[in-house]
Amino acid sequence: xxxxxxxxxxxxxxxxxxxxxxxxxxxxxxxxxxxxxxxxxxxxxxxxxxxxxxxxxxxxxxxxxxxxxxxxxxxxxxxxxxxxxxxxxxxxxxxxxxxxxxxxxxxxxxxxxxxxxxxxxxxxxxxxxxxxxxxxxxxxxxxxxxxxxxxxxxxxxxxxxxxxxxxxxxxxxxxxxxxxxxxxxxxxxxxxxxxxxxxxxxxxxxxxxxxxxxxxxxxxxxxxxxxxxxxxx
Amino acid sequence: xxxxxxxxxxxxxxxxxxxxxxxxxxxxxxxxxxxxxxxxxxxxxxxxxxxxxxxxxxxxxxxxxxxxxxxxxxxxxxxxxxxxxxxxxxxxxxxxxxxxxxxxxxxxxxxxxxxxxxxxxxxxxxxxxxxxxxxxxxxxxxxxxxxxxxxxxxxxxxxxxxxxxxxxxxxxxxxxxxxxxxxxxxxxxxxxxxxxxxxxxxxxxxxxxxxxxxxxxxxxxxxxxxxxxxxxxxxxxxxxxxxxxxxxxxxxxxxxxxxxxxxxxxxxxxxxxxxxxxxxxxxxxxxxxxxxxxxxxxxxxxxxxxxxxxxxxxxxxxxxxxxxxxxxxxxxxxxxxxxxxxxxxxxxxxxxxxxxxxxxxxxxxxxxxxxxxxxxxxxxxxxxxxxxxxxxxxxxxxxxxxxxxxxxxxxxxxxxxxxxxxxxxxxxxxxxxxxxxxxxxxxxxxxxxxxxxxxxxxxxxxxxxxxxxxxxxxxxxxxxxxxxxxxxxxxxxxxxxxxxxxxxxxxxxxxxxxxxxxxxxxxxxxxxxxxxxxxxxxxxxxxxxxxxxxxxxxxxxxxxxxxxxxxxxxxxxxxxxxxxxxxxxxxxxxxxxxxxxxxxxxxxxxxxxxxxxxxxxxx
Numbered sequence: 001x002x003x004x005x006x007x008x009x010x011x012x013x014x015x016x017x018x019x020x021x022x023x024x025x026x027x028x029x030x031x032x033x034x035x036x037x038x039x040x041x042x043x044x045x046x047x048x049x050x051x052x053x054x055x056x057x058x059x060x061x062x063x064x065x066x067x068x069x070x071x072x073x074x075x076x077x078x079x080x081x082x083x084x085x086x087x088x089x090x091x092x093x094x095x096x097x098x099x100x101x102x103x104x105x106x107x108x109x110x111x112x113x114x115x116x117x118x119x120x121x122x123x124x125x126x127x128x129x130x131x132x133x134x135x136x137x138x139x140x141x142x143x144x145x146x147x148x149x150x151x152x153x154x155x156x157x158x159x160x161x162x163x164x165x166x167x168x169x170x171x172x173x174x175x176x177x178x179x180x181x182x183x184x185x186x187x188x189x190x191x192x193x194x195x196x197x198x199x200x201x202x203x204x205x206x207x208x209x210x211x212x213x214x215x216x217x218x219x220x221x222x223x224x225x226x227x228x229x230x231x232x233x
Numbered sequence: 234x235x236x237x238x239x240x241x242x243x244x245x246x247x248x249x250x251x252x253x254x255x256x257x258x259x260x261x262x263x264x265x266x267x268x269x270x271x272x273x274x275x276x277x278x279x280x281x282x283x284x285x286x287x288x289x290x291x292x293x294x295x296x297x298x299x300x301x302x303x304x305x306x307x308x309x310x311x312x313x314x315x316x317x318x319x320x321x322x323x324x325x326x327x328x329x330x331x332x333x334x335x336x337x338x339x340x341x342x343x344x345x346x347x348x349x350x351x352x353x354x355x356x357x358x359x360x361x362x363x364x365x366x367x368x369x370x371x372x373x374x375x376x377x378x379x380x381x382x383x384x385x386x387x388x389x390x391x392x393x394x395x396x397x398x399x400x401x402x403x404x405x406x407x408x409x410x411x412x413x414x415x416x417x418x419x420x421x422x423x424x425x426x427x428x429x430x431x432x433x434x435x436x437x438x439x440x441x442x443x444x445x446x447x448x449x450x451x452x453x454x455x456x457x458x459x460x461x462x463x464x465x466x467x468x469x470x471x472x473x474x475x476x477x478x479x480x481x482x483x484x485x486x487x488x489x490x491x492x493x494x495x496x497x498x499x500x501x502x503x504x505x506x507x508x509x510x511x512x513x514x515x516x517x518x519x520x521x522x523x524x525x526x527x528x529x530x531x532x533x534x535x536x537x538x539x540x541x542x543x544x545x546x547x548x549x550x551x552x553x554x555x556x557x558x559x560x561x562x563x564x565x566x567x568x569x570x571x572x573x574x575x576x577x578x579x580x581x582x583x584x585x586x587x588x589x590x591x592x593x594x595x596x597x598x599x600x601x602x603x604x605x606x607x608x609x610x611x612x613x614x615x616x617x618x619x620x621x622x623x624x625x626x627x628x629x630x631x632x633x634x635x636x637x638x639x640x641x642x643x644x645x646x647x648x649x650x651x652x653x654x655x656x657x658x659x660x661x662x663x664x665x666x667x668x669x670x671x672x673x674x675x676x677x678x679x680x681x682x683x684x685x686x687x688x689x690x691x692x693x694x695x696x697x698x699x700x701x702x703x704x705x706x707x708x709x710x711x712x713x714x715x716x717x718x719x720x721x722x723x724x725x726x727x728x729x730x731x732x733x734x735x736x737x738x739x740x741x742x743x744x745x746x747x748x749x750x751x752x753x754x755x756x757x758x759x760x761x762x763x764x765x766x767x768x769x770x771x772x773x774x775x776x777x778x779x780x781x782x783x784x785x786x787x788x789x790x791x792x793x794x795x796x797x798x799x800x801x802x803x804x805x806x807x808x809x810x811x812x813x814x815x816x817x818x819x820x821x822x823x824x825x826x827x828x829x830x831x832x833x834x835x836x837x838x839x840x841x842x843x844x845x846x847x848x849x850x851x852x
Contacts, residue, residue, distance in 0.1 A: 013240065016249035021485040028257070028483055028537030031568070039569070043595065058244055086537070088257050204241075 001038045001048075004068045004079065005106065005223065007095040010061040014090030019054040022091075026066065029086035035079060038069040052106035052212050053113060053179050056186055063094075063211040065223060067105035073098075095224075110180040112159060112213040112220050114228050115187040118206045122171035123195040130161050130173075133193065141189055157185040159220075162232060176220070176228050179212070239330055242322075246312045250486035251279040254327035257483040258535065260296040260303070264329050268300040268412045272326055272336040272373070276343075276351035277759060279307045283482070284490035286544065287379065288342055291400055293478035301408050304328040305482075306339075308351045308759060309358065317358055324358035333359025336373045337411060340396075340404075343379040346738035347731060347760040349388060352377075353753040356391070363750060365393050365439055370422060376407070383466065383513055384690040384798035387738050387745040389438035393426060397434045397801060398466030399499070401475045406432050430460050434467035436801065443743050443797065449790075450742050450797045463848035465802045470838050472499055472518035477528055480535035492540035492573065493532045495525060497557070501546035502827040505603070506614045506817050507645065509689035510546055512810075513803045516839040517827060522553050522560070529561055533570055541565075542573045543590075549574070549583045550827075558589050577601075579639075580621045584628050597636040597680075598629045604645055605656030611820040612647050614813075619659065626663045629677075630670045636678040637663060643708050643726070644686040644700030646817060653708055656681065657715035664720050679722045683712060685732035689739050690798045691805065693813035698787040699736040705729040730768035731760065737785040742797035745785070748778045802848045806835030 010022065017025065027047045030037055039045035048069035055061045068079075080093040087093070123129075133139055139155040160176035178184035187207050196203040210231045213220035220228055243249035264270050273292055275282030282288060288305070295303035304326035309317060317324060323332035333339060333355065341352050353363055356375065362368050365375065377385060378396035385395045396403055407429060414425050430437045440460045444451045455462060469475045481493060500517040501510065520528075529541055543557070551557060561572060572590040577583040579600035587598055602622055604610045610617065626637050641656050663679050685705055688697045700708070709726045716724050738745060752774040760766050775782045790796070792811045799807075809832075816823060826832045831841045 013243075013253055013255055016243050016253050017485040018250065020487065021250055024487070025257075025483075025485060027539070031537035031539065032257075032534065037569075057249065086257075088255065090255070 001101060002070045002073045003099050003101045003103065004070070004076065004096055005099050006066040006068055006080070006083075006093050007224070008061075008064050008066060008091060008093045010055060010064055010091055012060070012090045014088065015058055015060045018057050019051070022055075023049060023051065025088065025091065026083075029083060029088075029091075030068075032086045033082035035074065035082060036071040038071045050105040050107050052110050055209060056188065059115075059187070059207045059209055061209045063222065064209070065106045065110075065212060067099075067107070106212070106214070106223060108181065109214045110212050111178065111182070111215045112176055112228075113179045113184075114210040114213065114231055115175045115177065116208045116210055116231075117173040117175065117187055117191065118208075119171050119173070119191075119196070120204050121169040122165055125195040126171070127163060129194050130163055133158065133190075134161055139193065141185070141193070154185040154189065157183060158190070160228065161190070174232055176213075242313075242316060245316060246310065248310065248486065250484075251307065251310065252313065252327065253485065254305075254330075256485055257537075258480050259328060259482050260292070261328060262296070262302040264302055264331060267302040268415060269298075269302070269408050270331070270335075270337045271295055271301060271303040271408065272306050272331075272333060272339040273303055274306045274333070274339055274341045274352075274355055276308050276341060276348040276355060277761065278310060279484070280486060280488040281761075282307045282342070283484050283488040285342065285344065286494050286496060287400065289478055289481050289494070290476070291340075291404055292482070293480070294401060294476045295404060295408065297476070298405065298408060300412055302329075304331065304336075306333060306355065306359075308348075308355055311758070311765075314354070314358065314758075323360045324355055334361050334372065337415070338407075339373045339375050341375070341377045341379075341392075343377045343381040343385070343388070345761055346381055346387075346735045347766075349738060349749050350753040350757040351759055352388070353391065353749060354758055357753070364390050366390070368393070368422065370419070374411075374422070374425065380509060380513065381739070383509075383801055383803060384739065384741070385436070385438065386443070386743050386797045387741040387749060389743050390746045391749075392438060393422070394429060395436045395438065396467075397436060397464060398803075399469040399475075400467075401469050403432065403434045403467045407435070427457070430457075433465060436464040438743075441800070445744075448784075450795055452795055453797075453800045463800060463802050465804060466513070468516075468804065468838055469499075470518070473520055473524055477520075479528060479531035481532065481538075483536050483538070490542065492542050493529075493536050493538040494542045494544045495529050495532065496520070497525060497543055497545045497548055497551045497554075499545070501550070502825050503547060503550070503616070504614050504813070504823050504825065504832065506612070506693040506813055507603070507642065507686060507689070509692050512692050512805050512834075514546065515803070515805060515834065515836050516841065517550075519552060522557055525557060526560060526564060530564060533565065533568060539569065540571050540573055542575060544575060547578065549578055549586050554586060555589070558586065579617045579625055581625050581628060584625045588632065595633050595635055597638055597678075598634050599638040599640070600625065601640040602659070603640065603642050604648075604652060605641060605654070605659055606652045608820055609645055609648060609652045609655075611822055612817045613645055614817070614822055616822055616825070619662075622659065623662060623666075627666050627670050630666045630672050633672055633675065634677060635675065636680055638680040638682060639663075641681065641683045642686045643683050643712065644705050646686075646694055646697045647820075648686075648700070648708075650708070650711060653712050654715055656683075656712060657719065660716055660722050661719045664722055667721070676721060679719075680725065681712075681716060681722060682725045683709065684727040685729055687732055687736045687739055690796070691801075691803045691810070693810045693817055695740065695796065695810065696790055696792055696814060698789040699733065701787070702729055702733050705732070728763055728766065730771075731763070731766055733782070733786055734760070734768075734771060737782045740788055740797075741785050744780060748774050748780055748782075751778055799848055804836045804838075807848075809834045 037047045050067040052065035076096045080096045138153045141154045157178035162174045211222045374393045382395045426437045440457045442454045498519040500514040579602045603615045688694045
C-alpha cells in the first residue's frame with residue numbers, strides 16, 4: 001500500500017455538500033480517474049480515504065487535507081492531474097506528496113483550525129464581547145445532542161480571536177479553534193455567543209477555513225510548516 | 234435567480250445539496266440559445282426523484298437534442314417551501330435556476346397517487362395556474378407521464394396533456410412539434426394541443442368531457458372532431474436499439490437508490506393479477522447480453538459508481554441472467570463494482586443469484602410471496618409454492634444470512650382470516666428452521682412486511698373493491714396477534730389510510746380534482762412520506778367538496794360497466810382482463826406466456842402472438 005497526503009480546497013457552492021457527500025464525491029472521482037484505491041479489510045471493505053477534519057456544511061475550505069492510500073504506486077503529479085480532471089468545479093487538489101505508510105493520517109494529529117469569518121453589519125458591542133470571551137476563564141455553551149442537552153466549557157478550545165472592521169459595515173474575524181480527537185469547537189458556536197447585527201435584521205455571515213494545524217514542539221504549524229500568524233491579515 | 238441569491242437561500246435550509254445541482258454529469262446549456270426549454274419535474278424530494286430511472290433516461294435523451302435543454306426540478310422540502318413562499322420566490326430548476334413558469338414545457342413524472350398534491354404545490358410555487366383552463370399564452374404546457382398517467386382522470390383539469398406508455402420515442406416527437414410550432418410564431422395554446430393530440434399516445438384531457446349517469450361514470454364525450462376515441466399507450470418495440478444513457482448524474486447527497494442502474498428488460502410475463510406494471514409494461518423486451526455489457530462498462534466508467542443494479546420488474550427472469558452476472562463480474566473485477574438485484578422471486582434460483590452477486594452473504598434476503606396461502610396465491614397468480622419458499626429460506630439460513638424479509642399484502646380479493654393465519658404459519662415454519670438447519674453464524678430474524686392491496690386500473694382486479702378500512706386495521710391487528718410468540722419475528726405494516734387514498738385516486742374520475750386542490754390548499758404535501766401524512770386533513774377535504782371517498786375505494790362495478798379509464802388502452806384487451814378476473818375467483822393460475830405459450834392478452838407488437846388491441850367501451 002502507498003500513502004499520499006493531498007491538500008485540496010472546497011470552494012463556492014460546493015460548501016453546501018456535507019462531509020459524507022465529499023467523501024463519496026472524492027471516491028467516485030478517483031474511481032472515474034482509474035486511480036487504484038486501496039480498501040480497508042473486513043466484511044464491508046471501504047476505500048481508504050481519510051479526511052483530516054470534517055468541514056461543516058456552509059463553510060469553504062481553502063487548505064483541506066486528505067490521506068489517500070493506493071494499491072499501486074502512482075506518480076504524485078499523475079494522481080493530482082487525473083483527480084482534478086474528474087472532480088466537480090469547486091473541488092481542487094493543490095498539492096500532493098507521498099508520505100511514510102506508517103505515518104498516522106493527519107486526522108489523528110490535527111489539533112487546530114483557523115477560520116476567517118466575514119460578516120456584516122458589525123455590532124457596536126462586538127469588540128467588548130470578544131474581549132470578555134478572551135479574558136474569561138470559562139465560556140459555557142449548551143450543546144444539543146440527539147436526546148439531551150449538555151453544557152460545557154469551550155474556553156480551552158479557543159486559542160485566538162481577532163477582529164478587524166472593514167469598509168462599509170463589514171467585519172472580519174479570525175478564530176483559531178481546537179479541532180480533532182481531543183475535542184474542539186466550531187466557528188458557528190462562537191458566533192452564537194456574539195452580539196450580531198444591530199436592528200434585529202439578519203447578519204450575513206460567510207465562513208472560510210484557512211488551514212489546519214498540528215502541534216510541533218509546542219507550536220501550531222500547518223502540514224506545510226506555516227504558522228497561524230502568517231494568515232492573519 | 235442569481236448565484237449569489239441561491240447561495241443565500243441554501244445557507245438557510247437543512248439539506249442544501251437537494252437544490253444545489255452542479256453534480257457530475259449534469260448538463261449545462263444556455264437556456265437562451267435553445268428552442269425548447271423543458272423542465273423534468275418529479276413531485277417528490279431530490280433523494281427520491283434522483284433514484285428514478287425514467288427521469289434519468291428522459292434527461293439524457295432530451296439533452297442529446299441540440300435544440301432542447303432539459304432541466305430537473307424536484308419538490309422542495311418544508312423548510313425551502315417556507316422560505317420561497319415567505320419571500321415570494323418561485324420554485325426553480327436545478328441547472329440554470331430558472332423559475333418553473335419560464336419553461337416552455339413542464340413534464341411531471343407520475344409514479345404514485347400520493348404525489349398528486351405535490352404536483353399542485355410545485356405548479357403553484359412555480360407561478361403556474363393550477364388549472365389548464367386558466368393558463369395564458371405565456372405559461373408553459375404541463376404534461377404528465379408514468380404509471381398513474383394510465384388513469385389520469387383525477388388530475389385531468391390540471392394537465393394540458395398526458396403521455397401514455399414508454400417515453401423514449403414520443404418525447405422527441407413532442408419536442409419537435411413544439412419547436413416547429415414556436416418557429417411558426419406560436420399561436421393559441423389550443424392549436425398546439427390539437428397538433429399533438431394527433432401523436433399516438435398523447436391524451437389531451439381538455440378535448441374530452443366525462444358524462445355521468447346516476448352518479449356513475451357513463452362515457453367520455455369528445456369535444457372536438459378528429460380526436461381519437463381510444464388513446465393507446467406507446468411501446469418501444471426495439472428496446473435493444475432504443476436510447477439508454479451511458480452516463481448518469483452522480484448526486485452529492487445520498488439518494489434512496491445510490492447506484493448505477495442497468496435496465497435488463499422492460500415488461501414482465503408472470504401475470505400477477507394485482508400488479509399494474511405486469512399488465513401495462515407488456516410485452517417483455519430484453520436487451521442483449523452484449524448490449525448490456527457495453528452499457529454497463531460505459532456507465533461505470535462515466536459515473537464511478539461502486540454498485541450496479543440489474544434492474545427490471547423481475548430480474549431473475551432475464552433469459553441469460555447467470556451468464557450476464559458472471560460476465561459482468563469478470564468485466565468489473567479490476568474496478569471493484571458490486572452488482573445488485575432488486576425484486577427477487579421467492580425461490581431457490583433467485584437465492585442462488587442473490588448469493589452470486591453479494592460478496593457479503595451474511596446480509597438479509599427479501600422475498601415477496603404476497604399471500605400466505607396457496608389458495609390465495611392462486612387467486613393472485615403468484616406462482617410460487619410454500620415448499621419453494623421454505624427451501625429458499627432454509628438455504629438462506631444455512632448461508633448465515635441475518636434476516637429473511639417476506640412481503641405480503643393484506644386485503645387481497647377473496648382473502649379470509651384463514652389466509653392471514655397462514656402468513657403466521659409460514660413465518661413460524663421459517664423461524665423453526667433455526668432448529669433444523671445448521672446456520673453458519675448467528676440467529677436470524679424473520680421480517681414480515683404487510684402492505685395493503687390497492688386495486689389498480691388496467692389489471693384483472695380493477696373491478697374489485699378495496700377491503701374496508703376498518704377491516705384492514707382489524708386484519709393488521711389479527712396478523713400482529715398471530716405472529717406474537719413466534720421466535721425472532723418482526724412485523725411491519727403499511728399505514729392503511731395511505732392505501733385507502735391510493736385506492737381512491739387510482740380508480741378515480743375527474744370529480745376528484747377539486748378534492749386534490751382542496752387538500753393541497755389545506756396543506757397536504759408529500760403524502761407518500763408517513764411523517765407528513767395527515768389522514769384527517771384528507772377526510773376534511775373530501776367532506777368540504779361533498780365527495781365520498783368510499784365510493785371510489787369500494788367501487789365494485791359489473792365487468793360490463795363503463796370505467797373512467799376505458800378510453801385509454803394499454804394494449805391488453807378488456808376481454809383478457811375479464812377472463813383473468815374470473816380465473817382469479819376460480820383460484821386458477823395462468824402460466825407465464827414466455828414459457829407456457831400465449832395466454833391471449835391481446836397485445837399487438839408482441840413477439841409471442843399478435844392480438845386485438847384497443848379500447849372496449851367508448852361511445
